[in-house]
Amino acid sequence: TQLLEQSPQFLSIQEGENLTVYCNSSSVFSSLQWYRQEPGEGPVLLVTVVTGGEVKKLKRLTFQFGDARKDSSLHITAAQPGDTGLYLCAGLGGADSGGSNYKLTFGKGTLLTVNP
């Protein structure tokens, strides 16, 4: 069974601070995605990383995919209260998906609170 471990599980910081959240797996995924979910809503796709070592930037958010395509990180610079939410990583495909890319395997998420 493939698992994605996210850390930390909870993070509470002050506005303006930087933070990094991690997503680790023992399995290789064909791609990895990061979502943000707010209370009462579905997850919203932030980014997809496909190539080992890939780095993508989305304004103050920087996403990195590990060289071995098993882990990823999300770094937020100068966090704002609007960044508050549940950050989920999800791997697509992988060893026990029968070679198919249809299945997303999610981690449990990191609940981020940015205090003004």
Place this chain on the structure above:
Amino acid sequence: ETGVTQSPTHLIKTRGQQVTLRCSSQSGHNTVSWYQQALGQGPQFIFQYYREEENGRGNFPPRFSGLQFPNYSSELNVNALELDDSALYLCASSLGGAFSYEQYFGPGTRLTVT
């Protein structure tokens, strides 16, 4: 362009009952995936439908079943409800095939089983 919509928003059922949840996919998308998200957990894959056929299934019992219609909307049916079925049920639509990694989620249906 219309996003993914789900109905109902909230639902309360009694153990042993049956429930049907509905999902309308984003315009132009032919693939719908269903996920169950328990409180404090990440979403778990239930199954996916592509062009009206089931295209993969997660570790859920047969009492979880689904349908996809010619307009690509979809239903999730759960029979013999159990207390542990209480969760947020999410559907996500995508273009399918090589583009199935870009999944767009609806707001979910919150199911409470008492």
